[in-house]
Amino acid sequence: MSTASVPTTATFARRKPPAHVRRKRFLVGLANYSLVIVAAALFIAPFVFIFLTSLMTNDQALSPHLWPHPFRWQNFVDVFHKSPLWRWTLNSLIYMSLATLGLLLSSIPVAYALSRLRWRGRDAVFIVVLIALMLPPQVSVVPLYVMWAKAHLVGTLWPLIIPNCFGDAFSIFLLRQFFMTIPEEYLDAARVDGCGEFRILTTVVCRLAKPGIAAVALFSILYTFNDFFLPLLYTIDSPSHWTVPIGLAQFRSLHQVQWNLTMAATLLVMAPVVLLFFAAQRVFVEGVTLTGVKG
Amino acid sequence: MADVRYVKATRIYPGTHSPAVDALDLHIQDGEFMVLVGPSGSGKTTALRMLAGLEEVDAGNVLIGGRDVTDLPPKDRDVSMVFQNYALYPYLTVAANIAFPLRMRGVKKSIRDQRVREVAKLLGLEDYLERKPGQLSGGQRQRVAMGRAIIRLPSVFLMDEPLSNLDAKLRVQMRADIAALQADFGVTTVYVTHDQAEAMTLGHRVAVLHEGKLQQCGPPRGLYERPANIFVAGFIGSPAMNLCTLPASNGNVSFGGVDVPVPTGSSNGSYVLGVRPESLEVATEGISAHVEVVEDVGADAFVFCSAEVGGQAMRLVARAEARRAPQQGDRVSLRPRAEEAHFFDPASGERLDRR
Ligand SMILES: Nc1ncnc2c1ncn2[C@@H]1O[C@H](COP(=O)(O)OP(=O)(O)O)[C@@H](O)[C@H]1O
Ligand SMILES: [Mg+2]
Numbered sequence: 060m061s062t063a064s065v066p067t068t069a070t071f072a073r074r075k076p077p078a079h080v081r082r083k084r085f086l087v088g089l090a091n092y093s094l095v096i097v098a099a100a101l102f103i104a105p106f107v108f109i110f111l112t113s114l115m116t117n118d119q120a121l122s123p124h125l126w127p128h129p130f131r132w133q134n135f136v137d138v139f140h141k142s143p144l145w146r147w148t149l150n151s152l153i154y155m156s157l158a159t160l161g162l163l164l165s166s167i168p169v170a171y172a173l174s175r176l177r178w179r180g181r182d183a184v185f186i187v188v189l190i191a192l193m194l195p196p197q198v199s200v201v202p203l204y205v206m207w208a209k210a211h212l213v214g215t216l217w218p219l220i221i222p223n224c225f226g227d228a229f230s231i232f233l234l235r236q237f238f239m240t241i242p243e244e245y246l247d248a249a250r251v252d253g254c255g256e257f258r259i260l261t262t263v264v265c266r267l268a269k270p271g272i273a274a275v276a277l278f279s280i281l282y283t284f285n286d287f288f289l290p291l292l293y294t295i296d297s298p299s300h301w302t303v304p305i306g307l308a309q310f311r312s313l314h315q316v317q318w319n320l321t322m323a324a325t326l327l328v329m330a331p332v333v334l335l336f337f338a339a340q341r342v343f344v345e346g347v348t349l350t351g352v353k354g
Numbered sequence: 355m356a357d358v359r360y361v362k363a364t365r366i367y368p369g370t371h372s373p374a375v376d377a378l379d380l381h382i383q384d385g386e387f388m389v390l391v392g393p394s395g396s397g398k399t400t401a402l403r404m405l406a407g408l409e410e411v412d413a414g415n416v417l418i419g420g421r422d423v424t425d426l427p428p429k430d431r432d433v434s435m436v437f438q439n440y441a442l443y444p445y446l447t448v449a450a451n452i453a454f455p456l457r458m459r460g461v462k463k464s465i466r467d468q469r470v471r472e473v474a475k476l477l478g479l480e481d482y483l484e485r486k487p488g489q490l491s492g493g494q495r496q497r498v499a500m501g502r503a504i505i506r507l508p509s510v511f512l513m514d515e516p517l518s519n520l521d522a523k524l525r526v527q528m529r530a531d532i533a534a535l536q537a538d539f540g541v542t543t544v545y546v547t548h549d550q551a552e553a554m555t556l557g558h559r560v561a562v563l564h565e566g567k568l569q570q571c572g573p574p575r576g577l578y579e580r581p582a583n584i585f586v587a588g589f590i591g592s593p594a595m596n597l598c599t600l601p602a603s604n605g606n607v608s609f610g611g612v613d614v615p616v617p618t619g620s621s622n623g624s625y626v627l628g629v630r631p632e633s634l635e636v637a638t639e640g641i642s643a644h645v646e647v648v649e650d651v652g653a654d655a656f657v658f659c660s661a662e663v664g665g666q667a668m669r670l671v672a673r674a675e676a677r678r679a680p681q682q683g684d685r686v687s688l689r690p691r692a693e694e695a696h697f698f699d700p701a702s703g704e705r706l707d708r709r
Contacts, residue, residue, distance in 0.1 A: 247408050248441035250428040251512075252502070253458035266445055 147306035161224035170234035237271030356419025389557030610641025628696035640689030655679035
């Protein structure tokens with residue numbers, strides 16, 4: 060950035076620059092990134108707070124001291140004794156995996172039909188999908204609840220899972236945009252070489268749109284894992300079907316607000332999501348920017 | 355092996371009014387190398403895709419080997435196609451790309467591997483079988499695309515401008531390779547190009563398309579020597595034929611003082627005279643012209659001139675021996691060889707012949 064340091068780097072790239080140049084560079088870098096650093100600190104702060112609290116004793120958790128004394132790693136073990144964390148995690152996993160699977164199996168063919176097959180009324184149907192995307196979910200909640208109640212499925216995970224098997228407007232939209240970026244030649248080549256449309260979808264399109272499909276799956280995984288509204292609505296009276304967010308919310312009331320344990324549990328269930336996000340960050344960003352497929 | 359027949363085949367894209375391919379009638383013999391040529395947008399690709407089953411046929415029929423395939427999906431037509439951008443699957447190795455048509459048809463792995471090796475040997479791709487298409491040069495990708503087309507010896511090969519992404523030298527070399535392969539296999543081939551030189555060197559017969567309509571179909575020599583209309587006359591041959599409209603009197607048109615006898619049958623008494631560059635001599639008499647550019651191509655030179663013919667300014671191209679060619683800026687006289695002139699009806703554009 061600074062004009063003074065440019066010739067130095069260019070001409071004597073190998074040599075270690077003198078101390079004052081290094082110091083100046085460091086300060087310039089700090090200045091350049093200062094805003095980002097502040098923003099990052101703001102984002103990190105709650106996590107640090109959660110982490111520190113999770114290591115305190117219950118008495119200390121309510122005191123104004125921020126640094127744990129002593130460090131109580133035992134909290135992470137106690138969580139499992141004092142709450143059915145395994146059960147909640149299992150429920151969350153069931154919800155997450157079946158919903159995501161159903162979502163992909165139902166949305167991919169629709170997205171293909173909306174992007175790659177030519178048929179009368181295709182554009183009209185796509186507009187209907189877009190309208191469905193704009194409809195807030197709260198609008199349909201009451202009639203749906205009545206329906207599930209009549210089917211005697213309230214209090215189970217099925218009302219959370221089954222709707223995903225009928226496609227989801229946002230996923231269909233995202234997948235369609237992805238499929239549109241695949242050059243038509245690939246599909247034509249497959250058609251000539253002996254594939255029917257279903258085969259093209261499974262062997263060629265899904266393979267070429269892998270980043271898009273992965274992104275949609277990730278969105279769904281994060282959404283279902285964090286979902287509070289629907290599990291609360293359908294499973295609140297059936298503790299054996301609670302998912303992690305519901306369980307954590309109830310945790311406080313069950314055990315006279317043990318903040319240290321609540322925070323330890325929060326950290327434990329947050330960890331896999333954070334790890335997943337870091338591992339799949341590239342895919343995720345690609346999914347958002349829609350530049351996944353190149354010819 | 356099969357012949358191909360277009361019978362009044364028509365394609366009108368939804369939302370457009372004029373047909374992209376208009377009542378195409380064309381019979382391609384078994385084993386023939388047919389080239390469809392025409393300027394961009396003339397409907398070549400559409401015609402080829404109709405044959406492949408990738409484009410609907412709105413009217414008329416398409417027959418392969420006597421079987422009406424108009425309504426069959428591509429996979430039931432027994433054709434294979436090389437695409438302009440090759441359409442190699444980036445996630446498959448070269449071997450898997452070549453084997454793809456066999457795999458889709460459920461051929462056993464051991465047979466597939468053997469066929470891939472044979473095809474790779476034929477195309478000189480043995481050392482690249484485990485690479486991904488992204489790691490190949492343009493020419494190698496082109497070969498892989500050819501390999502995928504020939505592995506399953508189909509009834510008809512279709513190729514849509516397969517060489518247009520290669521550099522000029524490679525293009526000439528691949529042209530020869532494609533001709534040799536086609537001669538070896540003897541498979542009926544339909545080849546699309548916008549490059550008339552490619553068409554003339556490759557095709558057993560060449561079909562010229564313009565605005566969706568077939569203009570003329572015949573052996574390259576025939577097209578060159580007897581173009582059926584003004585469009586073909588101007589499209590085939592490089593540099594293009596000189597064309598000028600002249601009034602006739604006493605059974606002759608006068609071209610810079612040189613009388614050229616005309617055939618009968620013009621609808622309005624004037625004629626479009628066509629003279630190829632090699633039929634236009636730099637001489638001592640004839641039409642007076644000003645040399646603008648001299649293009650030396652080795653033994654010959656093409657002399658691009660501006661001149662006034664029949665009262666209108668136009669450009670004329672003549673061929674001369676390179677060593678005796680005039681210089682830029684010279685004034686020269688150009689004389690047509692009367693017996694090599696072509697005539698067309700100015701109204702219909704059709705060829706008129708002297709009897
Ligand atoms: N999918 C399409 N929809 C509408 N018009 C098209 C489509 N494809 C081609 N066309 C039109 O049809 C005509 C012929 O196109 P094409 O067969 O691709 O020509 P060529 O291959 O000779 O360049 C052109 O005018 C083109 O604009
Ligand atoms: Mg084309």
